Structure formats: C-alpha cells, structure tokens
Amino acid sequence: MSVEFLITAFIIVVSPGTGAVYTVGTGLTRGFRMSVVAAFGCTLGIVPHLAAAIAGLAAILHTSALAFETFKWAGVAYLLFLAWQTLREKGAMKIDTEGDAKTNGNSALRVTGTAILINFLNPKLSMFFLAFLPQFVEPGSASTLPHMLQLSAVFMIMTFIVFVIYGGFAAAVRDHIITRPKVLAWMRRTFAVAFVGLGVQLALASR
Template identity: 75%
Template sequence: MSVEFLLTSLVIVVSPGTGALYTIATGLSQGFRASVVAAFGCTLGIVPHMAAAIAGLAAVLHTSAVAFETFKYLGVAYLLYLAWSTLRERGTLTVEDAGERRNPSALRVTGTAVLVNFLNPKLSIFFLAFLPQFVPANAAGPVPRMLELSAVFMVMTFVVFAAYGFFAAAVRDHVVSRPNVLAWMRRTFAAAFVGLGAQLALADR
C-alpha cells in the first residue's frame, strides 16, 4: 500500500461532500450513535461505485449521456428532498431536545446515507479514474489489488465520517438548547444540500 494512495485517499475523504454533510447533520440532530450509522451507510453507498469501476461499468456512465443525466438528476432530486426535509423538520434531520428524544430508525438513517452517495454518478467515474492509478502495470491480478485498495478507502471513509459525527454530537446539547442556533443550523444544512444539488446538476461527464 503506497503512501501516495493513503495520502490521496485521506484528502478525498476529509473533503466536504454530501456524505460528510449528512453525517454531521445526523450527529447534530440525533447524536453519536445515529451518526455512526450514517457513516456506515455512506460507506456502503460508495460500494456500488467501486464495484462499477472495478467491473468497468462506470464507463457506461461516462459514454452514455442519457444514463449519466438520468442518474445525475435522481441525485439532484434526492438532495433537494433532503433540503426540504431539513426545513420542514422531518425525518432523520429532525433535532429534538433531551426530553423529546426518540431513537431514530437505524434502517432509515442507513438507507438515506446509502442513497446520498449512491445517487451520485460522479463517484463511479471518479473511482474509474482513481483506482487504476495505484495498480502496478505489471500486476498479475489487477482486480484483487483494486479490491484491496477499495477496502482501505472504505475503512478510511468510515473512520473519518464517524469522527465528524462524534464532534457534531459533542456540540449537540449546545445546539438544541438554543432555538436561534437550531433554526440557523437547519437553514444552513438545507442551503448546503441545495448547493450540492446545484453543483451536481451542473456537473458534466
């Protein structure tokens, strides 16, 4: 495992994106346990993209405008739905005070987290371009090597996202006890989801 791969992967994982944003939002709204579930779901959400890259299926998204646009706008629609849910104080992004706290459905948080990353066609194309760079040209079996790299990337994703969730959960009580901060937080996350949706909508192959 090269140092270059580890450093590049770390930079990619810690960069703000939809998965990190959702995990932070979940940590603030539901606490640390839910944020770990969200981190796990976001990690699962990149598995199809890695599998597609390894199998070469990501090339379909790269060459087919219809497939790419369809997948892309499904992702945009879902991000806009998350923004609406945040403003409406529904779903896994609802923040409750300690007296009203209910245990969120782990399956629901996981499902949302998986979709956040799954409905992003740029990830498939990214891994198609990213993983092969770290496979030696003379490697006897490139697929096992890419599976190994993918596994390391997934572990790093989970650890970093869980850390995001931990720090978000650590300041949760300070947020829920201040209505103005809570309202600002909802608007900020909603705006961020809209912004990421717009960025995805403008993305080209």
C-alpha cells in the same frame, strides 16, 4: 500499498461532500450513535461505485449521456428533497431532543437508507473511482483484481473512520445547540442551504 494512495485517499475522504454534510447533520440532530449509523450508510453507498469501477461498468456512465443525466438528476432531486425535509423538520434529519437515548431500529434504518442513497445517486463517484483506482495498480499484473479490492477496502475503512470523527465532533456540541431555538433554526437553514448547494453543484457536473 503506496503512501501516495493513502495520502490521496485521505484528502478525498476529508473533503466536504454530501456524505460528510449528512453525517455531521445527523450528529447534531440525532446524536453520536446515529451519526455512526449515517457514516456506515455513507460508506455502504460507495460500494456500488467501487464495484462498478472495478468491473468497468462506470465507463457506461462516461460514454452514455442518458445514463449519466438520469443518475445525476435523480441525485439532484434527492438532495433538494432532503433540503425541504430539513426545513420542515421531517425525515432522517428531524431534530431528536432525546438523542442517543431514543435510538431505535426504525430510525436507524431510515438514516442508513438516506445515507446510502446520498452517495449512490452520485454518478461522479463511479467516474472518479474509474479514474482513481487504476492509477495505483500495476498494469498487466495477475493480481490486479485483488489489489483493487484491497485498495477499495482501505478507502471504505478510511471513509467510515473519518465520518465517525466528523459525527463525533458534531454530537459533542449538540447539547449547546438544541437548547437554543434560534441557533437550532439557523442550523436547519444552514444544512438545507448546504443540500441545495450540493444539488446545484451536482446539476452543473458534466461527464
């Protein structure tokens, strides 16, 4: 495995995106354990895109305007829905004053489901991996598929670790935020605006 791949993958993973924003928001609103759940969900959410890239299915999104637009606008709608829920203090981004002490199966499933959908409903990921992975695989090699699977596994592990770190930092300052109503209100607005901004960015994306 090349150093170039590891460096490139790391830069991609640490770059702010919907998954990172959601994981940080979960750490601030629900504590460290739930931020780990969010990181896990975000990691699972990229599996379909990696699988599509390996199978060549991502090319369909590149060639079919209807398929791309359908996925894109579904993703935009979901991000706007998250922004609305954040402002209303509902859904997976609801402020939980008890934090990790109140972690349960239902809330974990909700956070996981939201995290998976955030990454799944982003057609740019499939197209990105379609262009990204083949650059680090030797053309015509008999071990092309195993090599792409190995690279995909490394990318997913790196994603999970980085997102857990993001969530950990957010959870560390959580107590200083939830005890201050004004700061809490601004935090909700900031995350709502972030989701709207990411939705607009996705809406403007082209194939």
